[in-house]
Amino acid sequence: MPYTIHEIKKIEQKWQEYWRTHKVFEASSDTSREKYYVLEMYPYPSGKLHMGHVRNYTIGDVIARFRRMQGCNVLYPMGFDSFGLPAENAAIKNNVHPRAWTDQRMNDMVAQMKTLGLSYDWTRFLYSHSEEYYRWNQWIFIQMFKQGLVYRKKALVNWDPVDQTVLANEQVIDGKGWRSGAEVEKREIDQWFIKITAFTEDLLADLDKLENWPERVKTMQRNWIGKSHGTTINFDVLDAGGNKIDELQTFTTRPDTVFGIEYVVLAPEHPKCREWVKGRDHEQDVLDFIASMDKESLIDRMGEGREKNGRPLGVFARNPVNGKVVPLWTADYVLMDYGTGAVMAVPAHDQRDYLFAKKYNLPISVVIRPEDVAELKAEDMTAAYVEPGIMVHSEQFDGIGSTEAITKISEWMEEQGTGERTITYRLKDWLISRQRYWGTPIPIYYDNDGNPHPVPESELPVKLPDDIEFGKGNPLQTSESFRYYTDPDTGKQYRRETDTMDTFFDSSWYYIRYTDAQNRNEIFSKDMANYWLPVDQYIGGIEHAILHLLYSRFFTKFFKSIGLVETEEPFFRLLTQGMVLLHGEVMSKSKGNVVDPDDIIKKYGADSMRLFILFAAPPEDQLEWNDQAIDGAWKFLGRIWSLVEKRYQPTDEFVDPSKFDKDDKDIFREINAAVKKVGEDIQNYKFNTAISCLMILMNNLDKYEVDEAKPHKQALFNHIAQTVVLLLVPFAPHMCEELWEKLGHSDCAALTTWPEFDEKALELDEVEVIVQVNGKLRARVTVAADIAEDALKEICLAQEHVKTFVDGKPIRRFIYVPGKLANIVV
RNA sequence: GGGCAAGUGGUGGAAUGGCAUACACGUUGGACUUAAAAUCCAAUGACCGUAAGGUCGUGUGGGUUCGACUCCCACCUUGCCCACCA
Numbered sequence: 001m002p003y004t005i006h007e008i009k010k011i012e013q014k015w016q017e018y019w020r021t022h023k024v025f026e027a028s029s030d031t032s033r034e035k036y037y038v039l040e041m042y043p044y045p046s047g048k049l050h051m052g053h054v055r056n057y058t059i060g061d062v063i064a065r066f067r068r069m070q071g072c073n074v075l076y077p078m079g080f081d082s083f084g085l086p087a088e089n090a091a092i093k094n095n096v097h098p099r100a101w102t103d104q105r106m107n108d109m110v111a112q113m114k115t116l117g118l119s120y121d122w123t124r125f126l127y128s129h130s131e132e133y134y135r136w137n138q139w140i141f142i143q144m145f146k147q148g149l150v151y152r153k154k155a156l157v158n159w160d161p162v163d164q165t166v167l168a169n170e171q172v173i174d175g176k177g178w179r180s181g182a183e184v185e186k187r188e189i190d191q192w193f194i195k196i197t198a199f200t201e202d203l204l205a206d207l208d209k210l211e212n213w214p215e216r217v218k219t220m221q222r223n224w225i226g227k228s229h230g231t232t233i234n235f236d237v238l239d240a241g242g243n244k245i246d247e248l249q250t251f252t253t254r255p256d257t258v259f260g261i262e263y264v265v266l267a268p269e270h271p272k273c274r275e276w277v278k279g280r281d282h283e284q285d286v287l288d289f290i291a292s293m294d295k296e297s298l299i300d301r302m303g304e305g306r307e308k309n310g311r312p313l314g315v316f317a318r319n320p321v322n323g324k325v326v327p328l329w330t331a332d333y334v335l336m337d338y339g340t341g342a343v344m345a346v347p348a349h350d351q352r353d354y355l356f357a358k359k360y361n362l363p364i365s366v367v368i369r370p371e372d373v374a375e376l377k378a379e380d381m382t383a384a385y386v387e388p389g390i391m392v393h394s395e396q397f398d399g400i401g402s403t404e405a406i407t408k409i410s411e412w413m414e415e416q417g418t419g420e421r422t423i424t425y426r427l428k429d430w431l432i433s434r435q436r437y438w439g440t441p442i443p444i445y446y447d448n449d450g451n452p453h454p455v456p457e458s459e460l461p462v463k464l465p466d467d468i469e470f471g472k473g474n475p476l477q478t479s480e481s482f483r484y485y486t487d488p489d490t491g492k493q494y495r496r497e498t499d500t501m502d503t504f505f506d507s508s509w510y511y512i513r514y515t516d517a518q519n520r521n522e523i524f525s526k527d528m529a530n531y532w533l534p535v536d537q538y539i540g541g542i543e544h545a546i547l548h549l550l551y552s553r554f555f556t557k558f559f560k561s562i563g564l565v566e567t568e569e570p571f572f573r574l575l576t577q578g579m580v581l582l583h584g585e586v587m588s589k590s591k592g593n594v595v596d597p598d599d600i601i602k603k604y605g606a607d608s609m610r611l612f613i614l615f616a617a618p619p620e621d622q623l624e625w626n627d628q629a630i631d632g633a634w635k636f637l638g639r640i641w642s643l644v645e646k647r648y649q650p651t652d653e654f655v656d657p658s659k660f661d662k663d664d665k666d667i668f669r670e671i672n673a674a675v676k677k678v679g680e681d682i683q684n685y686k687f688n689t690a691i692s693c694l695m696i697l698m699n700n701l702d703k704y705e706v707d708e709a710k711p712h713k714q715a716l717f718n719h720i721a722q723t724v725v726l727l728l729v730p731f732a733p734h735m736c737e738e739l740w741e742k743l744g745h746s747d748c749a750a751l752t753t754w755p756e757f758d759e760k761a762l763e764l765d766e767v768e769v770i771v772q773v774n775g776k777l778r779a780r781v782t783v784a785a786d787i788a789e790d791a792l793k794e795i796c797l798a799q800e801h802v803k804t805f806v807d808g809k810p811i812r813r814f815i816y817v818p819g820k821l822a823n824i825v826v
Numbered sequence: 827g828g829g830c831a832a833g834u835g836g837u838g839g840a841a842u843g844g845c846a847u848a849c850a851c852g853u854u855g856g857a858c859u860u861a862a863a864a865u866c867c868a869a870u871g872a873c874c875g876u877a878a879g880g881u882c883g884u885g886u887g888g889g890u891u892c893g894a895c896u897c898c899c900a901c902c903u904u905g906c907c908c909a910c911c912a
Contacts, residue, residue, distance in 0.1 A: 216831070219830065223909095226908095250912080338912075350912070426911055542906075546908090615849085616838055616851095618839085624837085628837095628852070631851075632850045688849085689849085695849055772892085774893085776893095812892080813892055815844090815893080821844045821893090823844080825893090
C-alpha cells in the first residue's frame with residue numbers, strides 16, 4: 001500500500017472511527033488511579049477553526065496522549081464558550097436566533113476537531129448556553145449573593161440614543177454607535193458587581209506558589225492587582241475666608257514630598273466637586289468642565305502625554321504638615337477609582353503635577369535636591385525631579401535621604417494624627433452586568449421597594465426567553481414572558497432583573513464542570529472535583545493572561561471558601577502558546593492571509609499538519625507558517641511508512657545483546673537515548689527537538705543493515721521500528737495506529753505503554769574527546785570512556801596537529817572535561 | 827514611561843559554560859525517467875588556499891573565564907503586555 005494522500009485519508013478516518021467506537025479516550029472515574037488533567041481554553045464558536053486553534057489543540061493532544069501511554073487516567077475534554085456578543089450581532093443583522101447561529105457554528109467546529117484526531121473525551125462536552133450549564137452560573141451567583149460578594153452600584157455605560165440600547169465598548173466606533181451612527185452618550189445605571197477585591201491578597205500572594213506558570217503571566221497579574229504602599233493624608237477644606245467647611249483625604253506613595261504640596265486636585269467625578277462649588281463664583285464653569293469629561297470616554301481621556309486640563313474649585317486645603325493653604329482643583333488626569341480619587345500635587349517632584357502647574361501658572365517648590373547638586377531651583381527645572389535625593393525645605397527632615405524620609409515622615413504623620421500608612425490596589429471589583437440577551441440571566445427579582453432578592457434555587461434555571469425583540473433596548477425587557485417573576489408560594493408578581501452576566505463568568509469555572517459534566521443534581525460532585533483538580537496542564541493564548549486566569553483563580557478560591565473544592569489554585573501548570581503567523585503577520589480574515597486547516601488536511605492529512613506545527617517552533621514562540629516546509633513532515637512520515645512496509649519481517653528471534661556487533665550496539669544505544677530524550681522533551685514542551693531526535697533515529701535506522709546470516713538483526717530492527725512508532729504516537733497518531741497494526745499488534749497503540757529505556761544501554765565504551773589548544777579546536781581523539789587524565793594528556797600532546805600549535809611552548813594548564821573535551825593552555 | 831520576551835546561515839530553528847549552525851525547508855549538482863513528478867545520493871556560513879588547512883563569524887561595545895550564542899554591565903533593534911495608578 002503506497003503512502004498517498006488517498007490512503008492517508010482512509011487511514012485517518014478508520015482510526016478516528018475506531019477510537020470513537022471503542023471509547024478509547026473516555027476518562028475513568030476510578031479515583032484510585034493516578035490522574036492527569038489536560039485542558040485547552042475552550043473556544044468561542046466563531047465558525048471555523050483557524051491555525052491558532054489547531055496549534056493549541058495539537059499541543060494539548062500530544063500531552064494527553066503521552067500521559068495516557070504513561071499509564072495515567074487522563075481527563076482531556078472540550079467545549080464551547082458559546083455566549084457572547086457576536087451571536088447577538090448576527091441575530092440583529094441576519095434575523096436568525098442567536099441559538100441557531102451558535103449551534104450551527106459549534107457543530108461545524110466539532111466536525112473539524114474530529115478530523116484532527118484529537119483525543120477528547122466527548123462524553124464531557126459542554127457549552128455555556130445550555131440550560132444545564134448556565135443554571136449553575138445562576139446558582140453560583142446566588143451563593144455569592146448569600147456571602148455578600150455581589151452588590152449593586154451605579155456605573156457608566158455607553159448609551160445609543162437612537163437604538164435606545166447600551167453598547168459594549170467594541171460597538172462604539174469613533175464615539176458613534178456601530179449600527180445607528182448616533183453620537184454615543186454616557187449614562188449612569190445600577191449594575192451588578194462581584195467583590196473580587198475580597199480576595200485580592202490571596203490572589204496576589206498565591207501567585208508565588210504557581211511555580212509552573214510563565215513568569216510573565218504572573219508579572220502581568222501582579223501589575224494588574226497593582227499593590228502599592230503609601231500614606232493617606234488628611235486635609236481640612238477651607239472656604240475663601242479661611243473657614244473650615246469639610247475634610248478630604250488623599251493617597252500618596254511619596255510622603256517625602258508633602259512639604260512641597262502646591263495644590264490638591266480631585267477627579268472630575270468626585271462628588272465633592274459639585275458640592276463645594278455650589279453657590280460659588282466658578283460653579284457654572286466647573287460644572288461645564290465636569291460635563292465635558294462625561295462625554296469623553298475614559299480611554300480618550302487617559303493616556304500619558306495628553307494635555308492636562310482642570311479648573312480651580314474656589315476652595316482651599318490646609319497642608320497638615322506645615323499649615324500651608326493651597327487651592328483645590330479638579331483635573332482630568334486624576335482617576336476617581338484609584339486611591340481616594342484625590343491627589344496632593346507636588347509640581348517639583350511629579351511630572352504630571354509639574355506639567356499642570358506650568359500650564360496654569362501654579363507655584364513650584366523644591367523639597368528634594370539631587371545629591372550632587374547644592375541647590376535645585378524651580379526656575380531652572382524643565383521637568384519634575386522624581387529621583388531620590390536629599391530633603392530640603394522640609395523642616396526637621398532637612399538633610400536626610402528622601403528614601404529614609406518616606407518612612408520617617410509617614411511615622412511622624414501617624415503620631416500627629418495627620419496621616420496613616422495605607423495599602424492601595426489597582427484591582428477593582430468586577431462589573432458583570434450586561435444589557436444583552438445572549439448570556440446567563442441574572443437570577444434576581446425586585447420587591448415593590450426595589451430591593452433585590454435571589455430567585456429560589458428550586459426555580460433555577462431562569463431560562464432565556466424566546467419572545468424577544470432586538471434593537472429595542474435591553475432585549476430581555478421586551479419579553480412579556482420574562483419580565484415578571486411570580487412567587488411560587490404567594491403568586492405575587494415581581495419585576496425581574498433583565499441584565500445578563502459577563503461571559504467571563506461562564507469561563508471562570510467550566511474546568512470544574514468537566515470533572516462531572518453530566519451531573520444534573522449538583523454543580524459537580526466534590527469527589528470528582530477533588531480527584532481531578534487542579535488542572536495539571538492548561539494551555540491557551542497569552543491574551544487571557546490577565547482577566548480569564550484571574551477570574552478563574554478567584555472562583556476557585558471562592559469555591560474553596562464555601563467548601564466546594566479543596567484546591568486553592570485551578571491551574572497547576574500553564575503554557576501560553578505563541579501565535580501562528582504568515583509572512584510575519586498574524587493571520588486574520590481582514591488581512592486575507594488565512595491558511596485554512598481544512599485545505600492542509602485535504603492535501604497532507606492531519607498527521608502531517610500536526611507534525612509540522614509541532615516541529616516548526618517551540619510552542620511558546622511565534623510560528624511562521626510555511627507551505628513548503630510541511631512537505632518535510634509529509635516526507636518524514638512517508639519514509640517511516642515505507643521503512644516498515646519494506647523491511648519489517650516477523651521473526652522468532654529475540655533482541656540478544658550478547659550477539660551485538662558495533663552497528664547493533666550503536667543503533668541500540670540510539671533507540672534507548674531516543675526513548676529518554678523524547679519523553680523528557682515532551683514533558684518540557686520541547687516537541688520540536690523530540691521530533692528532530694526521531695528524524696535522526698529514522699535516518700540511521702534507514703542505514704542499518706539486516707543480514708540473513710544473523711537473524712538477531714531482524715529482531716533488533718523490528719524492536720526499533722516498533723519503538724519509533726510508539727514514540728511517534730502522540731505526534732502522528734493515525735499513521736502510528738496503522739503501522740502498529742502492520743507490526744502485528746491487535747491492541748490500540750494509543751493505549752499501549754510508553755517504552756522504557758535501559759540506562760545501561762546508554763553507556764559508551766569509547767568516547768570522542770575534543771582537543772583544544774587555547775580554546776580552539778585542533779584535534780579529536782577516540783579513547784576509552786574511563787581513561788585517566790594523565791593518559792589522555794599524553795595522547796593529546798602526541799597529536800600532530802596539536803604539536804604544531806603547542807610548538808614547544810610551556811603548558812600552563814591542562815583542562816579535562818571527562819568524556820567531552822580537553823583544553824591545553826600554553 | 828514601566829514591565830516582559832526575543833535578536834544565531836537564504837528560511838524555520840538546534841546548542842543555556844565545552845565541536846556554533848543539529849533537524850528540517852530552500853537552493854545547486856547528480857542518479858532514476860522518453861520527459862516530468864515522486865523518490866534516492868551529494869554539496870550548501872563568509873573569506874583565503876590547488877590542497878592540507880587557516881582566519882573570521884551568534885544585534886553592538888565592554889567584562890568575567892582555560893573556554894561565552896550561553897554568565898555580568900552598558901547600549902541598539904523588534905515584538906508583546908500595561909500605561910496620567912498619585
